[in-house]
Amino acid sequence: MGRDEIIELMKTAGLFFDEDHPDHITVEKLEKGIIEPPFMEFDILEQNLRADGMTYLRYTVVNVRKYDDIDDGVTHARFRDAMDEAMISYRMTAHEYDDVLGLWVTRYTFTV
Numbered sequence: 001m002g003r004d005e006i007i008e009l010m011k012t013a014g015l016f017f018d019e020d021h022p023d024h025i026t027v028e029k030l031e032k033g034i035i036e037p038p039f040m041e042f043d044i045l046e047q048n049l050r051a052d053g054m055t056y057l058r059y060t061v062v063n064v065r066k067y068d069d070i071d072d073g074v075t076h077a078r079f080r081d082a083m084d085e086a087m088i089s090y091r092m093t094a095h096e097y098d099d100v101l102g103l104w105v106t107r108y109t110f111t112v
Contacts, residue, residue, distance in 0.1 A: 001112040003044055006062055013082040015040045015066065015075060025067070027101065037103055038068040038075040064090075064108040071097075071104045079108065088112065 001009075010017060016039040018025065025041045042064040049057040068075050076092075083090045090110035098105045 001060060006042075006044055006060075006112070009082065009086055009088075010040070010042060010064075012085065013040070013079045015078065017041055030101065038066065040064055040066045040079075060112050062110050062112065064110075066106045066108070067098075067101065067103045068106075069103055076106060083110065 007019060016035055029035050042062055045061045047059050047061055048055045066075055066079060088110050090108050092106060092108050094107040096105055
């Protein structure tokens with residue numbers, strides 16, 4: 001699964017993200033009202049397993065950060081449903097309140 005397919009997958013979750021810079025949401029964008037919660041950002045990391053000078057496995061790790069002003073589980077359900085429909089296993093790695101942003105942040109990771 002390449003970058004374009006991952007972006008399409010993220011669109012199915014129904015949460016805003018900046019398609020040009022999906023890995024960078026700034027506080028300035030929040031303050032200016034350019035974006036409003038819920039929204040997400042994500043980064044795509046290409047990895048490989050190498051040994052003895054050979055690459056044995058190539059895979060992509062996607063780290064997603066979902067931001068919301070309320071903690072009601074609705075946006076989690078949207079993300080979960082999108083992943084289930086795509087048959088992708090994910091792991092929720094954190095769920096905490098960010099005092100600087102004043103938002104709930106939930107982190108997910110999955111491998112494709």
